[in-house]
Amino acid sequence: MPVNLKRVERLMREAGIQGLYRRRRHHTTVRDPAGQPSTDLVNRRFTADVPDRLWITDITEHPTEEGRVYCAAVMDAYSRLIIGWSIADHMRTELVTDALGMAILRRQPENNQTILHSDHGSQYTSWAFGQRLRAAGLLVSMGTVGDCYDCETVFRRSRWSDPCYDWPGECPGVDLSAASGDVFG
Numbered sequence: 128m129p130v131n132l133k134r135v136e137r138l139m140r141e142a143g144i145q146g147l148y149r150r151r152r153h154h155t156t157v158r159d160p161a162g163q164p165s166t167d168l169v170n171r172r173f174t175a176d177v178p179d180r181l182w183i184t185d186i187t188e189h190p191t192e193e194g195r196v197y198c199a200a201v202m203d204a205y206s207r208l209i210i211g212w213s214i215a216d217h218m219r220t221e222l223v224t225d226a227l228g229m230a231i232l233r234r235q236p237e238n239n240q241t242i243l244h245s246d247h248g249s250q251y252t253s254w255a256f257g258q259r260l261r262a263a264g265l266l267v268s269m270g271t272v273g274d275c276y277d278c279e280t281v282f283r284r285s286r287w288s289d290p291c292y293d294w295p296g297e298c299p300g301v302d303l304s305a306a307s308g309d310v311f312g
Contacts, residue, residue, distance in 0.1 A: 168268035169244045175205040179236045182210070182243045182265075184226065186218060186250070199223045199250075201230035201243070210234055220253040227256070231263045238264030246270055 139145060175181040181204035189196045199222045201211035211230025215222045227243070243265045245251040251269065260267055 165267040165269045167244075167270055168242050168266060169270070171270075173204050173244075175203075178203055178205045179234050179241050180205065182230060182236075182241060184223065184243060184245045184251070186222065186248065197222060199226040201226050203234070218250065220250045220255050223250040224256055224259050227259055227263075231265075236263065236265065239266060240264075242266045242268050244268040244270065 169181065173181070173183060182201050183204055184199065184201045186197055186199045189198065194216060196214060196216060197218050198212060198214045200209045202208065203210050210233055211226045211228070213222050213225035213229065223245075241264075243260060245268075247269055250256060257267070
């Protein structure tokens with residue numbers, strides 16, 4: 128039976144139902160015009176034959192009743208496991224350096240053997256983040272500008288996209304100070 132838009136609208140109105148509205152996406156990548164991006168060593172090949180050869184990092188935003196929460200994570204491309212993470216109510220450089228620091232402490236990568244791939248966000252092109260990478264002997268890689276098939280897509284196809292990691296738009300009772308324990312505890 129053919130159905131047109133007006134019939135659907137009328138039937139939905141009579142039944143007292145309405146469609147779902149998608150939340151507006153907030154983009155977490157804000158590029159620093161003065162920042163020096165690195166070359167792309169990965170070229171969208173997000174696989175590794177052994178652990179700790181390719182790490183991927185990104186920031187996700189989670190709205191809660193108390194405000195937005197930002198989570199930076201570092202994922203090993205071999206196992207697709209989150210090996211370092213940090214949660215805060217801001218997107219400053221220390222959010223990503225803390226996540227990187229956890230990954231370095233947990234995995235202790237060999238000097239000049241591990242590539243860390245990120246987007247062009249100002250946190251990843253900052254001086255402090257670059258210093259942390261050099262001190263750990265990590266090779267830096269950054270995806271192409273405006274590439275929606277880069278880090279975010281890899282995270283969505285991993286365990287990171289499980290419902291336990293995905294907070295709904297209005298999370299009642301989420302305490303920002305305990306958010307890391309709720310998500311990763």
